[in-house]
Amino acid sequence: MNLKQLSELLGLSQTTVSRALNGYPEVNEATRERVLQAVKETGYRPNKAAQRLATGKAGSIGLVMPTAPDHYSDVHFGEFLTGLGEEAVRHDFHFVIMPADPNDEVGALRRLAISGNVDALFVAYMRAHDPRLPMLKSLSMPFLVHGRSIGSEPDYPYLDIDNEAAFYDAARLLLQLGHTRFALLNGPGHLDFAIRRKNGLVAALAERGLSLPEDCMSHTSMTDELGQSAMERFLQMPERPTAILCSSTVLALGAIRAVNQAGLKLGEDISLIAHDDVLPHLKPENFSVPLTTTRSSLRAAGVRIAQRLIGTVKQDGPFPEQELWKTELIVRASTGPAPRQDQNLGGV
Amino acid sequence: MNLKQLSELLGLSQTTVSRALNGYPEVNEATRERVLQAVKETGYRPNKAAQRLATGKAGSIGLVMPTAPDHYSDVHFGEFLTGLGEEAVRHDFHFVIMPADPNDEVGALRRLAISGNVDALFVAYMRAHDPRLPMLKSLSMPFLVHGRSIGSEPDYPYLDIDNEAAFYDAARLLLQLGHTRFALLNGPGHLDFAIRRKNGLVAALAERGLSLPEDCMSHTSMTDELGQSAMERFLQMPERPTAILCSSTVLALGAIRAVNQAGLKLGEDISLIAHDDVLPHLKPENFSVPLTTTRSSLRAAGVRIAQRLIGTVKQDGPFPEQELWKTELIVRASTGPAPRQDQNLGGV
DNA sequence: TGCTTTTGTCAAAGCGCTTTGGAACGGCGT
DNA sequence: ACGCCGTTCCAAAGCGCTTTGACAAAAGCA
Incomplete structure (x- = not known):
């Protein structure tokens, strides 16, 4: 079932159906209801790839998973990932996880960015004077860091605890x-x-x-x-x-x-x-x-970060801000x- | 830079350039060289979304990450994921990770399958008489299981250790x-x-x-x-x-x-x-x-599983087979x- | 030489969606 | 009665790639 078929079935144009689905205001509430109803009945799901091509948005956020032959896959990372995932799945977003040697995180991040299959980047395990920061800033792709980088100008979007x-x-x-x-x-x-x-x-x-x-x-x-x-x-x-x-x-x-x-x-x-x-x-x-x-x-931080990142991507909005959580x-x-x-x- | 621009630059048609890039035999070796050279110089990268739309392949494999509020993100999972990732990144594949309550793995898997953004599924943490197996078989999407399921007909593709x-x-x-x-x-x-x-x-x-x-x-x-x-x-x-x-x-x-x-x-x-x-x-x-x-x-198993799964997807080939590793x-x-x-x- | 194959290339038709630029329609003021 | 709006919808033009079907040119064969 695709948009065309669905619209024919409803006797509407693809435009209208698409708009109804995406919450545009210029469609009659009654019409929207009909569309939504039909979607339910037919089980129609928009084709992701087509949406991506049309909108230029990938619907996914990228992150680098630190990993080397001797690198421990630590529980903190898993826990955080869980939080990210919980939120992402709600918005039908997904991550692209690029495993990379901790020594080549800059490169991995850049490759991820130019690969064109992510809309935004997330980074963690921040260091002092972190070299990823200048790179990210030069990239004109939204990003959000978990933590901060002491010694760097604090002019980047982050979520950190105090x-x-x-x-x-x-x-x-x-x-x-x-x-x-x-x-x-x-x-x-x-x-x-x-x-x-x-x-x-x-x-x-x-x-x-x-x-x-x-x-x-x-x-x-x-x-x-x-x-x-x-x-x-x-x-x-x-x-x-x-x-x-x-x-x-x-x-x-x-x-x-x-x-x-x-x-x-x-x-x-x-x-x-x-x-x-x-x-x-x-x-x-x-x-x-x-x-x-x-x-x-940590999991809550993951959820929040996913929220902000996804929000930013969706509304093409302002880049996310800085947030500092107090601990208890x-x-x-x-x-x-x-x-x-x-x-x-x-x-x- | 897109295909059209690149082909104009080369004085070739999009068809030829595309074929040169994708290793089709019906293009002159000299022409292919020229194309490859131009790609290097221009830094052209095919648009993933467009490829997906055109080929119907998402270039990604899906997996369910077991997670519940009280679920431990365990080191074995992380280690395995690392292996998967290492291989995936080599082929420009990525995963879609769907976090799900261990009690709803069947549902999560199904949602992942119909979401249309994965070409293949991977499952682990197999149980006896695993209910995911019949579901996967009914899905007509390639899948590979890590482990086996005692009590189920062993007619599904797996990688397991003995x-x-x-x-x-x-x-x-x-x-x-x-x-x-x-x-x-x-x-x-x-x-x-x-x-x-x-x-x-x-x-x-x-x-x-x-x-x-x-x-x-x-x-x-x-x-x-x-x-x-x-x-x-x-x-x-x-x-x-x-x-x-x-x-x-x-x-x-x-x-x-x-x-x-x-x-x-x-x-x-x-x-x-x-x-x-x-x-x-x-x-x-x-x-x-x-x-x-x-x-x-475990990491080697991850690599191998990614290999087989990606191989299957790429050549649209036969579903992957069964493999049983001896331990030392x-x-x-x-x-x-x-x-x-x-x-x-x-x-x- | 005239015929069929093979080789190398191309134009154009999708893939399924979003979005632009109108158009039809009814209600409004004048 | 007329023009003017706001609302609601549509046709068609992309997005950037792959792939089909055709077609010259080159090659093989009698």
């Missing part, structure tokens, strides 16, 4: 509880979110005249194994930290294992706050000691007052 | 080492691969007159946490198993944690063989006690002779 504030607030809570020795279990050091979280923590410490020693920072991929080994190192320090900030519940999973194996009590000997991306199978409230977290749903600081049992000996030793 | 043989062989190795008490850490019980792996193990045991008690089987999602808790249960049994078969290195990760925490030695007190999907960040040789595994690369049994340090007390008690 990482700095999140870890600043988390650190302040721990400071108020009397902690003075902090450690940071962070994501890869070149990524923007990791830099900002570190900055947030450092800023909060600086207000109290404290600083974060180099050996109390760990920058790794966010897997539980790496969380565990980093935490083990922290615990072996002569003056071990009592307050841990952690960039992911996945890292926290490993870290807590290390705490337990060291015979220490989470929430008593060690206080820990993790950032919670709301990964479905890793709920902070289900940890044996429920986790205090800074929370912001949710206090559970993994944080508590600094242990006694710490209070004795501690302070400024 | 799960039964894998675990049969693994079990035999352990039997030869003198083990008699086995346990199975398996994936979700409704999935085909899990059923077959269990069958393989049971068959090997039966040859020795042994059987697998119900409480020595665990069927769960393949996360390390669940691997750990299941293993803990096994270890608390009065006559605890000494030989463990494990459906994923992710499960094994947790299981081994349980072994260590129980103060037992892997490869001495407990022998363990895991199936290794070759996840980049979970290499069995990097475990503190290197893991004996049955190996088959790779012996490392996590397997050893059954401990003494077991040999005394044990045997047929």
Whole structure:
């Protein structure tokens, strides 16, 4: 069934049917109803390829999936993708996923853009001074970045969470509880979110005249194994930290294992706050000691990004704007007052 | 730059240029060279949408991404997707990913098929008597399944690994080492691969007159946490198993944690063989006690599936066939002779 | 030489949609 | 009665490609 057949069946022109379907105002409401009814009965579906050719819009958004032979397909990416997908499917959009070596993301993105089968681009895993940004700007194709790029002019459309504030607030809570020795279990050091979280923590410490020693920072991929080994190192320090900030519940999973194996009590000997991306199978409230977290749903971010990107493409409208989400600081049992000996030793 | 302009530039007809580009035989080699040269110089790229409309081929394959609010975006899926993607990008194909609740996979698949923006479908996570199979067969659209569906007529195109043989062989190795008490850490019980792996193990045991008690089987999602808790249960049994078969290195990760925490030695007190999907960040040789595994690369399967599916679509050729990969049994340090007390008690 | 094949090329007809530029129609004011 | 609008619809022109059917030119064959 195609438009022509449908219009003949209705005794209308293709024009009118097309307009009825696409919500144009110049068609009589009664006529539109008839058309819609016929569509239901016949199960007519417009041919995507024809629509694309006619409108010049592909109805799809492109993204680069970081992947190399040794690259871990991480849960955060999957979770985010799910959000994107949920929204996309509602609008009959789809993605073109271009797998690419993380070292060639610029190239991959450019290839995607000129391939002509996407209307818009999405990028994530932002770094400081990210080289993709100037490229994207030169492209005259809508794009939206998840995160930001420290060191770049902030004149590009993005959706980000306020990482700095999140870890600043988390650190302040721990400071108020009397902690003075902090450690940071962070994501890869070149990524923007990791830099900002570190900055947030450092800023909060600086207000109290404290600083974060180099050996109390760990920058790794966010897997539980790496969380565990980093935490083990922290615990072996002569003056071990009592307050841990952690960039992911996945890292926290490993870290807590290390705490337990060291015979220490989470929430008593060690206080820990993790950032919670709301990964479905890793709920902070289900940890044996429920986790205090800074929370912001990765999946929700995916949905929102898809919304904005699709909106932009559909109405050929203004490029999407900047959006900064606050995280929620949710206090559970993994944080508590600094242990006694710490209070004795501690302070400024 | 479009075909028309290019052909005018060359003083040829659109027909000839198109044919030269698409490798048709009826064009002079010298002419083809000229065309190719011009393409290089002008950077001409055929418009995808127009090609689609003209050929009726979308150049994309569809797949359903299982996702629900509580569904874990698992690493196995990501890893497989990476393989698919690598191959797809080589042929300028892309996927349409339709996220769907695992309970509505049939519906999602159908919607994908009639949406008209895919040429072929791919399905995974096969179950026994999988309801998607009859639906797919009725669809007259090429498809390929990863895995098989026990209980269904095996008349559909698939790529699978020989799960039964894998675990049969693994079990035999352990039997030869003198083990008699086995346990199975398996994936979700409704999935085909899990059923077959269990069958393989049971068959090997039966040859020795042994059987697998119900409480020595665990069927769960393949996360390390669940691997750990299941293993803990096994270890608390009065006559605890000494030989463990494990459906994923992710499960094994947790299981081994349980072994260590129980103060037992892997490869001495407990022998363990895991199936290794070759996840980049979970290499069995990097475990503190290197893991004996049955190996088959998930990513390679992705590549192969993309190859076959794309091949089928491109030449409109025969539907793809059936393919069964053998796994490799790779012996490392996590397997050893059954401990003494077991040999005394044990045997047929 | 005259005939049929083969080779290399072309003009034109789609593919199924959107969109432009009218046209028909009835109601309105004058 | 006339012209003028606003509404509702239409015919036809693309969008950029592939493919069919035809046709010269070159080649093969008797």
